[in-house]
Amino acid sequence: MCGIFGTLNYEYAVSEEQVFAGLLHRGPDEQGCFNSRSVNLYHTRLAIQDLSTSGQQPMKYNGLVIVFNGEIYNHMELRKKYRLEAVSNSDTLTILMLFERIGMKMLEEFDGMFAFALYDTLNLRLYLARDRAGKKPLYIYQKGESFVFSSELNILQQVCKPEINYAALADYLYLGHHYRKATPYHLVNELENGHYVVIDTLPGQAQDICWFKIEEAYRNDRQLPYEDALMQLDQHLNRAVKRRIESADLDVGSFLSGGIDSGIVTAMAAQQQSRLKTFTVKVAGSFDESLLAEKVARKYDTDHTVVEIDFSDLSNDIEKIISNHGEPNSDNSAIPSYYVAREAKKYITVVLNGDGADELFGGYRRYVPFKHIDFFNPNQFTKISSGILAKILPVANQKQSLYTYCYRLLKFASYTDLVKIYCSASSDLFVGFEDVFIQKPTMLAITSDLERYNSYAISPLKKLLLMDFESMLFSRLLPKMDIATMAHSIEGRSPFLAKEVLDFAPGLPDHFKIRNIQTKQILRDLGKRYLPEALIHQPKRGFEIPLQKWVDHELWEVMQHYLFAGDALYPKIIRKEFIEQLIARRISISDERRAKILFCVFSLEVWHKSL
Structure with a gap:
């Protein structure tokens, strides 16, 4: 496991020491770099496979150079299949040999987790790729023909100093995480799972290619x-x-x-x-x-x-x-x-x-009702009756209780908007409190995906x-x-x-x-x-975290410092009075949901102050 970083056509000097220091925790065993023309590749290595020096990176092979984060678990099987021979057992070398043989079609053969940057010095093309699920991260800063990429956002922010994207932060608060490509910065995107980008390094033109779509597997019974x-x-x-x-x-x-x-x-x-x-x-x-x-x-x-x-x-x-x-x-x-x-x-x-x-x-309890009811396309009776019941019933406070489960079920059954349905069924943060936003969430990407999935002839459970x-x-x-x-x-x-x-x-x-x-x-x-x-027959538990207790006791002092700070960021996105009323328990909301919202906003402030 490793950390990777690189630049293409980047006009500013990048400190090798800064990059290695920023990614050292991902790869404390070895550090290396490659510099050629407008391409610079950096690597920090956590040695797990092929512990000898033959596994060092950046790795070169017949005009190809790679920095690789991850593991290809079936790479020795692929060597046999394609008759690839080498003294080293490095999976990184297998990638280079297989690329030489079949190009990026190799991704379809891999059982692994990976993010890598592969530079073809002969054809002057740079390839950035991620695995099927997105186990290993890769973030890309692009400004015109200039690119900077990294395993982690912290070092990318330190090098590029991108501007904060307030619209993306509004979406974060509503959903609870940045969706798909989105990051808290302008000009910075996360490379999506099952995608690779190929960049012609001379003109700096990039093409994003999807090589794996799990939605296709859901459409094939x-x-x-x-x-x-x-x-x-x-x-x-x-x-x-x-x-x-x-x-x-x-x-x-x-x-x-x-x-x-x-x-x-x-x-x-x-x-x-x-x-x-x-x-x-x-x-x-x-x-x-x-x-x-x-x-x-x-x-x-x-x-x-x-x-x-x-x-x-x-x-x-x-x-x-x-x-x-x-x-x-x-x-x-x-x-x-x-x-x-x-x-x-x-x-x-x-x-x-x-x-x-x-x-x-x-595995989650919320999947059960979607097996039996199409909440993505509810009938009028379901919407109206659920809405009425949700308004008159007492707020649910016990996290794992049957009443809480049924209460949440009624809440998202009453919505017609696909984003509200999904956010209510998953993160359950600001749904129903949309009027507190100053910077309105756009939710464009997730709306587009939800509408596409809902158009497929698959079951409600499969959609979720x-x-x-x-x-x-x-x-x-x-x-x-x-x-x-x-x-x-x-x-x-x-x-x-x-x-x-x-x-x-x-x-x-x-x-x-x-x-x-x-x-x-x-x-x-x-x-x-x-x-x-x-x-x-044990139920799904996960980590049973006493978040309510933490928010009101162990973390209250540090949270208060951030939430009441004069230079806090969140009042630019949501009304400060809402958070104040939430803290004072003047909002009709469950204790668990109150704690989740406060922690979500607190996380925003901690991130902002760390920049």
């Missing part, structure tokens, strides 16, 4: 008997886990919660690697998953560690945790993710996780799963995990985001995923082959 689907899923996941273990020259560990996703991954990994190192989080005051996780650890005789987190340093660490992202981040689960990665680094450098399983197989993959997973959850792990120079690998799984899962029938009110049914049935019975 798989007509499989259930037992055949279960068998194929088992094979795909075992292959994915095996590849992610074998393609590391260091020991691979596994995050092990009390759920079925990480449990299945751990069970499969333990069959590949003896005394697998496993890690479970134990948080005081929340559900103790360590007891369930230990059942799996004992079953497979893993080298198990329970990481206890008490958040005693939270008020001191919170600004660093948020500012690491380089953009506002409302996902408060970034906090425990940061601490877990920090503790895991004491034992391991490569760790498996269950990321992507919920979005592909229907597709949207969550492209929005929640790509723009929020994967960046959170990348930043948390790379802040501590640790690499996270996600078998559920393997090439074969991404091709397979979207086309499965809805009832393979949601059966009556049971979530991710096919994974639960797969879990019966590997896991203790006690884990099979």
Whole structure:
């Protein structure tokens, strides 16, 4: 795992020391650079595969130069398929050899996570590419014919000093994260998952090409008997886990919660690697998953560690945790993710996780009603009756209660606007409070995508799963995990985001995923082959974070400092009186939603002050 940075036709001098310092946490083992004409490439390396000097970057091969962040797990299989021979086992070298053979068609062959910049010195073309899910980040600053790109926004901002995009920040507050290409800056975009950009370096002309669309997989139904689907899923996941273990020259560990996703991954990994190192989080005051996780650890005789987190340093660490992202981040689960990665680094450098399983197989409770009702196209009776009930019922305050679940269901069932429906069903921040915005959210990109998905002849559940993959997973959850792990120079690998799984899962029938009110049914049935019975029917929990308590107690002093600052940024976007009334509890809103909005605005302020 590494950090990459580069410039093309950039008129200002870039300090090599500044770049390396800004990305050192992503690659503390080695640093290197390449300079030729108008192209400059920088690389910081976290050595995991091919630990010898033959894996150093920037890597050169027959007129090609690359800086690469990620892993190609099936690269040795591809060497055999295309009869590529080399002394080094570096996957980076495989990319260069395969590019020479078939060009960018090679991306379709890769099972991996990656972001890379490949410079063809003979044809004077620069290629910037990302993997199918967007596991590894890449941000691009473009001003005319000038380009600067980076693994992280912080160093890009320090070098380019782009202007703040207030319209993008309004969209962030409404949705809770920056959607797809959007960033908080003008002239800076995130390269989307499944895309690559090819730039003709002389005129500086760029073309953005989509090489993978998961929506196409959602539009192709798989007509499989259930037992055949279960068998194929088992094979795909075992292959994915095996590849992610074998393609590391260091020991691979596994995050092990009390759920079925990480449990299945751990069970499969333990069959590949003896005394697998496993890690479970134990948080005081929340559900103790360590007891369930230990059942799996004992079953497979893993080298198990329970990481206890008490958040005693939270008020001191919170600004660093948020500012690491380089953009506002409302996902408060970034906090425990940061601490877990920090503790895991004491034992391991490569760790498996269950990321992507919920979005592909229907793991969240909110997916259940979409299996049975088309909320994207509600009838008039549903809209009117839901709206009336939502207005007269008491506000829901208990986060995990059935009443809260039904209350939120009624709220988003009453909306007709697709963006309101989606935002209410997912982030649930400012929906219903649109009048507090001074800088109005435009939500143009997400509106366009929602309208396109809604026009497809697919089920409401598939529309929501597709949207969550492209929005929640790509723009929020994967960046959170990348930043948390790379802040501590640790690499996270996600078998559920393997090439074969991404091709397979979207086309499965809805009832393979949601059966009556049971979530991710096919994974639960797969879990019966590997896991203790006690884990099979456990509900989705994630990190149970006491956000309400933090906002009112542990974080209140530091949040007050930011929210009441005379130079605060948010009053340029939303009315300050709304936040003041929210703090004073003069707004009719649940305690959980109040805390989420305040944390979302607080994150905006921390990011802004860190510039």
